[in-house]
Amino acid sequence: MTLLIHSMSEFSDLILQSLQIAGARNIAEVGAEFGGMSQQLAAYARVTGGSLTSVDPAPKQEFLAWAEQTPEVHHIAEPSHDAMPKLADIDAWVIDGDHNYYTVINELRIADQLARRDGKPLLAIMHDVSWPCARRDCYYAPDRIPEEHRHPHSFEGGVILGEGACLPNRGFRGAGSFAWALHEGGPRNGVLTAVEDFRDEAQTEDRPLAWALVPAVFGMGVLFDSSAPWAPALADFIVPWHNNKLLAALEANRLKNYLAVIDWQDRAAA
Secondary structure, eight states, X not given: OTTOOOOGGGGHHHHHHHHHHHTOOEEEEEOOTTOHHHHHHHHHHHHHXXXXXXXXXXXXXXXXXXXXXXXXXXXXXXXXXHHGGGOOSOOEEEEOSOOSXXXXXHHHHHHHHHHHHHXXXXXXXXXXXXXXXXXXXXXXXXXXXXXXXXXXXESSEEEETTEEEEEETOSEEOTTSOEEESBOOSTTOSHHHHHHHHHHHHOOSSSXXXXXXXXSTTOEEEEEETTSTTHHHHHHHHGGGTTOHHXXXXXXXXXXXXXXXXXHHHHHHO
């Protein structure tokens, strides 16, 4: 993993500028891990006089130690579906938690319900909307997903670009820390599928939901209310990055190189 750029913090310039354009002050973050992006969101909140609520049932100790000493940060150690409905007055959501259809579509539904209740435009900035999670569920805690919403999965199997099946002990794999759905594609499978289905069910003529996908570092997506007063400025800023062909080619190249390194390591260990 030390060879793999994978943090949402790689998008910090785009994220913070998007928040500034939208005039967001109170931010909710789903998924903290080590707190790399959390620290930048907290610094932004400090400057704007806002706050950061970070939802993560089991972040790393580094995050916990930092959060305890940072007054702008409120950490909720609960799963997102339990914690999010308790929040209020959230201007923007930064979602980088469990990367599967059931979790993500319900996170978006809750964020949308709260935005409507509080009279705010919806703004959600998301990670892992490209390969490998775009069309394949990933589970950090499969037992938290209701059985009827959980695909057959493996903690040992890995994924390879262009290969729909989950391959035993090959490719990019969780090695016990997370599981992949055994097959890619199909209904209710993957983060991007969740975003698309949510847009179909939630947007209206009066409130269309705009979407931009930055195809690098596993994909960052920006979902926002096109009727918001700041929407034209945000669109001007983010749309040039949407499905950028150069970025997509660079991302495919780096992933193929990384998967080649994994293959070499596997062969050497065999």
